[in-house]
Amino acid sequence: MTMKKLALAIALAAAATAAQAQSYPTRPIKLIIPFPPGGATDIVGRGVADQMSKVLGQAVVVENRGGGGGSIGADVVAKAPPDGYTIGVSTVSTHAVNPACNPKLPYNPVKDFKPITNMANVANVITVNPNFPAKNYKEFLALLKANPGKYSYATSGTCGFGHMLGEQFKVATKTFMVHIPYRGAGPALNDVLAGQVPIMADNLPASMPHIKAGKLRPIVVAWNKRIDSLPDVPTFAELGLKEPNDPAWYGLVAPAGTPDEIIKVLNEAAVKALHDKGLADRLRQAGAEPSGNSPAEHAAEIKKEYEKMQRLVKVQNIKLEQ
Known part of the structure; x- marks a missing residue:
């Protein structure tokens, strides 16, 4: 392929991605919550999903995929198509503690996800x-x-x-x-x-x-x-x-490779949802403080916590079989 044809192919791909983002979403979005119903992760995730549905004009449908301390659900998100129609809840357990304790997990908490936002922090x-x-x-x-x-x-x-x-x-x-x-x-x-x-x-x-x-x-x-x-x-x-x-946090992530334009749409929808007074009040009543930061800021939170947990596991010689 000549340089001219390569440049044209790149331009066409970029145009297609932009067009996809402009029309996104055109169907329901699946939100994987990696823990069973009823816990703090579920309360935060469902509350934000309900409000995001109103903002986006498409249903954000919750699917609980518990097990493995959250790693089963997180792996589902990591392996989903990067088209914005499967996203997941990130937690300190799924994106820092579990990967630090178990390097054999089938996903990497930093490389296999594209952060969207931190929904809420908990003391x-x-x-x-x-x-x-x-x-x-x-x-x-x-x-x-x-x-x-x-x-x-x-x-x-x-x-x-x-x-x-x-x-x-x-x-x-x-x-x-x-x-x-x-x-x-x-x-x-x-x-x-x-x-x-x-x-x-x-x-x-x-x-x-x-x-x-x-x-x-x-x-x-x-x-x-x-x-x-x-x-x-x-x-x-x-x-x-x-x-x-450092507090516990509950964020939103998409699979790695999800276009930036789609991440932007999801981030803006989540932030707008978290600014809803009714949702913010419900989260605070449950003991969670709404956040709504940028994708880059949540990426930094994940990286910082993961590296901190890796150091702790090494210093304390923590093993899952203990």
Whole structure:
């Protein structure tokens, strides 16, 4: 092919892509939520999907594909045609923790996706059973330092984000707690409430009802400022622990190779959806703070979290079979 013909072919391809983007979407869009219905990922994803449907004039149809800590659903998105008609929810689990813990996953969290936006952020928290002897962070830290290995903390499972939060805390404070993994946050929470395990690392929305009821005592939160409803509970950052202070996030991604013009349409629709007062209020009531950043900003969030989790897995020698 001559240079002139090559240039013409490129121009025609670009024109076809632009025309596709101008008419996009012409049919329903599938949104893969990589966790079962009812959890925080599902609440955020469904809320945004419903509002995006109104903005785009085409249905954004939710399909829950749970399993493998979110990796099954994420792989479906990675392998979908890059035409904008299959997108997925990105989470710290699917795009940072799981790939860092399991390099054999069938997808790469950075190379196999094209980020659209961060839909919402959620605070994380370390809590204790009310009978735990420490009443605040200062006492909590002193107790752990004086008794290495005596206390244990519960999480939703090995290589879940709660596990990684606990390990980040241990590294940052040079303390040692024993990790007790469960098959989900529900069973872990039940044992902490019952006093079987004294400490838990989890997201704040799941813990907040029990905190309000006096059944859990919050020790420290991962957020950019003190939580209004927990004014006496410090953030990791103000204690000098910056790495554990990053929140959990719920984003939107498309398969790698999706045209930039389509990503732009999806980003603008998602951002407009998140500016809807009704949706924003519902997300906040569920404990999630709406975001709506640019594709480049969400790409940077994914890369930063993935690299941080890779370092943590190496330092703490974390293995899925533990």
